[in-house]
Amino acid sequence: MLLGRDVRKDFPILNVKVNGKPLVYLDSAASSQKPNAVLESYCRFCEQRYSNVHRGIHTLGEAATGDYEAARGSIAEFIQAPALEGVIFTRGTPESINLVAHSYGKKFVKHGQSIVLTPMEHHANLVPWQLVAKFVGAELRFIPMKSDGTLDLAEARKLIDKTTAMVAVTHASNVLGTINPVGEIVELAHKVGAKAVIDGAQAVPHMPVNLREMNPDFYSFSGHKMLGPTGIGVLYGRPEILNDMDPFLTGGEMIREVYLDHATWNDLPYKFEAGTPAIAEAIGLHAAVRYLQEIGMERIAQMDHYLTTHALEKLASEPDIALYGPLSQRGAVTSFNVKGIHPHDLAALLDREGIAIRAGHHCCQPLMRWLDVQATARASFYLYNTADDVAALIEGVRTARKVLA
């Protein structure tokens, strides 16, 4: 289990000192750090091969287009996407989900139908559906959660019925760490003829994802949480559904023929990639995928599991700490509260020790209400973290307690 220590040399930011202390970065669920491989690939592309894509009849245009499409191919393979033309580059998970909500939801969900969600959704997989429901007059339903923060599938079987048009569920919770049985949920949706939308923002960076097996209609994730640059994300959609949808954003690239009064659309996936895409960011994401593949997603999932379990044990053995989320089947986040300390104070006091955690509602206000807390502290892990980071966290919590006691 030396993965953390072995790869730290690949991440230059881990040498940075914060408030005079070595950085202990425990906020990868918000955004991950970038290895040299990604930074260099991004820079090399900009220095030697950059140009716009799919346009210029010149050498750099060909080079950039080739690199951009190679990134798409590699990412498709990484998530075992059943069809390359279903892999659409977006700015990130929220744009991916908004694309589906706008171009599928508003067109195909009908008045009186239901959209089934969960109370643990990130606002990005909740608010777009609230707008769809309001626009078409659909009902929002929520699969209840058991007290340990896992979904009650027996209730899901009842809720997902012949009125259901869509089921939108997160693959892994960014607060509780819960890993949802998305394969079963996709099956429940398909049994009643509904479409399944899975938010994979917290899953793709941390575990092997196989869309051929899972068989969702839509799946989305963000590059910056998986060692890649910001401003690049992915939506996978089933091509036959994407073909029936109208474009989300219109402009250059997504168009085929334009007349003064109407236009026709480009082929997939370009129909959904209006304007100049985030080219260098896609190349950076490609490098991130290569880096993750070299280490192996199974190995990363094991390391996450080891660190998370270790952190949960250590936190649980401290006095007056509330831990949230299930004990097994969970991703690399630990949400907790220290009795008598507001999470914002805890985060600020940990920052004095060079420790970066997240504190707040984590874009999950309904889940905070379900937990009956205003906010939580959250330490999240990735492949560059070690047991030393967990030890620093525990020591930092003890120091914070002394300061505010």
Added chain:
Amino acid sequence: MSDLYGEILLDHYRLPRNKGQLVGETLSVEGKNPLCGDELTLHLKLDGDRVSDISFEGNGCAISMASASMLTEDLKGRSLAEVQRRIEQFRSFIRDGKEPDGEPLDDISALAGVAQLPVRVKCATLAWTTMEQGLLQVKQS
């Protein structure tokens, strides 16, 4: 960066001044920072145009609670016009970190570090914007 969690701030957090209800209050005002969950109620007792007594109740981070404690200590006994001036002085202090001319801010100066932490500004200002709401209510009634 100066240390925000210094002795004066921690003293107000650990031993808040004027915390609790106020018997015979003229009005109470509620303030909230929904994004961080800070909640605050200010209780005011007016004697003519003077704040003769003031207290607060609430839940929130150390900065929001210490700031509320400092506010009650600073504003007790002041006229409404002085309260308004003090709120404005506090605002510009939190924005620029500069002490006002004339009357010193005393303990409130301990919040100077907030000026460098944009995300915590709303914690420090909650009590003061709530007080301003209170002034508006008094003017309207």
